[in-house]
Amino acid sequence: MKKFHFRPCGNYRETYGQELTVFETDFGRLWTWVGIFILFLILPFLGTPYFLHVLNMIGITSIAALGLNILIGFTGQISLGHGAFIGVGAYSAAVLSTTIGMPFLFNLPLAGLIAALVGMIFGIPSGRLKGLYLTIATLAGQIIIEYVLVHWESVTKGTMGITLPRPAIFGYELSTDRDFFFLIYVSLGLMIFIAINLMRSKFGRAFIAIRDNDRAAEGMGIPIFRYKLLSFGISSFYAGFAGAIWAYYMVSITAEPFNLGLSVEYIAMVIIGGLGSIAGSVYGALFITSLNEILRWLTDILMNMKVFTEAGVNVAPIREFFFGLAIIIFIIFEPRGLAEIWRIIRSGFRLWPFSY
Amino acid sequence: MSFFFQLLINGISLGFLYGLSAMGFVMIFKSSSVLNFAHGELIALGAFFFLALVTWAQLPIAIAFLVTLAGCFALGFLIERIFLRPLIGEPLIYVIMLTVGLAAMFKGLMLLIWGGNLQTYPDFLPGFLTLQWDILNIPPAYSAALILGVTFLTVFGLFFKYSPQGIFMRSVADNQKAALSLGVHVQRVFALSWAIAALVAGMSGVVLGIINGINVHDLSSIGLKVFPVVILGGLDSLSGAIIGGLIIGLLETFTGGYLDPSLRDVIPYLVLVLILMVRPYGLFGLVEIERV
Numbered sequence: 258m259k260k261f262h263f264r265p266c267g268n269y270r271e272t273y274g275q276e277l278t279v280f281e282t283d284f285g286r287l288w289t290w291v292g293i294f295i296l297f298l299i300l301p302f303l304g305t306p307y308f309l310h311v312l313n314m315i316g317i318t319s320i321a322a323l324g325l326n327i328l329i330g331f332t333g334q335i336s337l338g339h340g341a342f343i344g345v346g347a348y349s350a351a352v353l354s355t356t357i358g359m360p361f362l363f364n365l366p367l368a369g370l371i372a373a374l375v376g377m378i379f380g381i382p383s384g385r386l387k388g389l390y391l392t393i394a395t396l397a398g399q400i401i402i403e404y405v406l407v408h409w410e411s412v413t414k415g416t417m418g419i420t421l422p423r424p425a426i427f428g429y430e431l432s433t434d435r436d437f438f439f440l441i442y443v444s445l446g447l448m449i450f451i452a453i454n455l456m457r458s459k460f461g462r463a464f465i466a467i468r469d470n471d472r473a474a475e476g477m478g479i480p481i482f483r484y485k486l487l488s489f490g491i492s493s494f495y496a497g498f499a500g501a502i503w504a505y506y507m508v509s510i511t512a513e514p515f516n517l518g519l520s521v522e523y524i525a526m527v528i529i530g531g532l533g534s535i536a537g538s539v540y541g542a543l544f545i546t547s548l549n550e551i552l553r554w555l556t557d558i559l560m561n562m563k564v565f566t567e568a569g570v571n572v573a574p575i576r577e578f579f580f581g582l583a584i585i586i587f588i589i590f591e592p593r594g595l596a597e598i599w600r601i602i603r604s605g606f607r608l609w610p611f612s613y
Numbered sequence: 614m615s616f617f618f619q620l621l622i623n624g625i626s627l628g629f630l631y632g633l634s635a636m637g638f639v640m641i642f643k644s645s646s647v648l649n650f651a652h653g654e655l656i657a658l659g660a661f662f663f664l665a666l667v668t669w670a671q672l673p674i675a676i677a678f679l680v681t682l683a684g685c686f687a688l689g690f691l692i693e694r695i696f697l698r699p700l701i702g703e704p705l706i707y708v709i710m711l712t713v714g715l716a717a718m719f720k721g722l723m724l725l726i727w728g729g730n731l732q733t734y735p736d737f738l739p740g741f742l743t744l745q746w747d748i749l750n751i752p753p754a755y756s757a758a759l760i761l762g763v764t765f766l767t768v769f770g771l772f773f774k775y776s777p778q779g780i781f782m783r784s785v786a787d788n789q790k791a792a793l794s795l796g797v798h799v800q801r802v803f804a805l806s807w808a809i810a811a812l813v814a815g816m817s818g819v820v821l822g823i824i825n826g827i828n829v830h831d832l833s834s835i836g837l838k839v840f841p842v843v844i845l846g847g848l849d850s851l852s853g854a855i856i857g858g859l860i861i862g863l864l865e866t867f868t869g870g871y872l873d874p875s876l877r878d879v880i881p882y883l884v885l886v887l888i889l890m891v892r893p894y895g896l897f898g899l900v901e902i903e904r905v
Contacts (some may be wrong), residue, residue: 272727280656330708335705335706335709365717382886382889385889385890385893386889387649388891389705389709390844390893392648392709393648393840393844393885393889394704394885394886394889396837396840396882397840397841397882397883397885397886397889398886400837400878400879400882401879401882401886404875404878404879408875439629454617489652503870517837521713521717524706524710524713525710525713525714528706528707528710532706574720574721574722574723574724574725575721575725576721577717577718577720577721577724578717578718578721578722578725579721580717580721581713581714581715581716581717581719581720581721582718582748583708583714583716584711584713584714584717585696585711585714585715588707588710588711588714589696589699589700589711592703592707
């Protein structure tokens with residue numbers, strides 16, 4: 258009979274395989290299955306369309322945040338252009354499905370690939386620059402892509418935007434929030450699966466080596482430039498994929514949302530979730546999206562309150578204020594993010610009564 | 614030909630303002646190697662502070678200006694004290710994101726207090742500042758900007774060259790560990806450089822506000838224009854910031870005038886990418902970047 262593993266207290270790893278394992282305990286595996294069950298069989302049938310809409314947005318942002326975490330958290334290359342790459346994905350999907358008329362299922366990965374290509378082009382400066390110089394180069398990339406999206410009117414229709422047809426899988430048309438819920442969360446599951454396994458492979462470890470010490474990595478025979486480009490490509494693939502789903506879900510797109518603010522929001526997600534943690538990207542997406550929704554709800558309430566309407570105060574900027582405050586609080590008090598907080602809580606239970 | 618000269622004058626004035634705004638940015642980078650994404654918001658804060666003092670508190674212009682400078686100085690000091698000191702020694706991304714968070718906070722606060730509309734200062738510049746020269750016409754605000762800019766450049770040039778605090782700041786910029794072991798109070802230097810940078814930012818905010826009117830979005834977007842300027846001039850060179858600003862300003866007005874007005878906003882970033890690929894340390898920066 259198989260021996261079950263529960264609650265490891267200390268480091269008992271003996272073989273290389275144990276070090277690489279995804280689920281340290283059978284308990285974790287069990288909870289993963291329970292989580293998948295709840296996610297697909299219970300959650301979509303609960304609640305209002307609004308609740309499902311928020312869940313869908315969380316799923317889409319999680320995919321893109323995952324991509325950014327591969328680049329920033331695992332490879333250590335800070336990019337301020339992620340929002341633009343999402344835009345590239347969204348526009349690729351829109352152009353592919355309207356002017357070329359490709360079927361929906363091909364469009365998602367294709368949009369991802371196009372975004373990956375663009376991402377790799379803007380990753381080329383990483384061959385010569387690092388640290389803050391690279392950050393500034395990606396900032397320029399963000400602004401240049403934004404400009405192209407607005408001004409390349411023959412393809413992107415400029416400020417008019419593009420309206421997409423309803424996507425269909427094998428003749429079944431996705432129209433409700435619930436249909437999209439299944440599409441988004443199946444994709445998210447797939448993307449998490451790929452990311453986890455990528456990080457256990459040769460590539461993932463090369464990324465981590467580059468992040469920790471690029472000179473040592475080169476000394477050990479890792480071709481840094483090629484791996485950095487690859488990391489840019491993978492990260493933009495995730496962004497483009499998420500952007501494509503986003504475009505279909507939103508039905509019509511313009512270049513407006515894919516600005517520097519979006520890139521900053523994604524970096525905030527990755528930091529608040531936890532740099533270099535796959536689960537952290539999802540926590541970060543969850544946190545920021547819910548924070549946005551809560552703040553929107555709060556400002557709506559405040560806006561209708563008599564005191565504020567009479568004083569003529571516009572309370573909408575409160576959102577921006579609290580968004581900034583959340584970033585600052587996390588950076589000063591827990592720079593390793595929600596993933597670390599969750600780890601501390603878990604190990605607190607595991608080591609009880611001798612935690613600390 | 615007069616179109617050309619008008620563009621030239623506009624470009625030089627615009628570039629000079631960019632240069633002034635970039636000076637504070639360079640000052641922070643020079644002493645503490647922090648890339649300040651909240652610089653545009655500091656500029657806007659200075660402009661609004663002056664506005665509040667002039668219109669609400671009805672202070673005389675000269676006193677209002679001095680109080681604004683003092684207020685910005687205190688603000689920069691506090692920012693360093695509260696937010697940046699806990700992050701000394703942390704990786705770059707945290708410091709960058711902290712300034713991004715600060716930017717969002719300040720922006721929200723300013724929008725909450727003053728709203729997003731364009732506001733203007735009352736007209737107070739004396740008429741003799743208007744320079745009329747054949748067909749060329751330089752508005753008083755530009756000449757005021759020129760006078761202020763040259764004054765500040767001289768004062769800070771002297772400050773860095775001769776005063777003990779200035780020498781401390783240069784020593785920290787040159788080598789933090791060596792400065793620390795020679796008894797320089799590095800933390801005080803960081804605080805001072807943030808305070809001075811906020812002061813310079815506030816000053817350029819006032820000048821920009823006189824010229825273009827005061828609007829949160831416009832002023833804070835200057836904070837992003839600062840990047841091409843400082844990379845072109847060299848990240849750690851004060852006079853490089855002015856020259857980089859002039860080049861970027863001229864480039865912007867000439868592309869706007871002769872090629873396509875919509876290209877105006879993107880051309881500085883194209884230049885930025887080009888410079889980063891060819892000469893990342895800029896025209897006057899210290900050549901110490903590491904080839905990866």
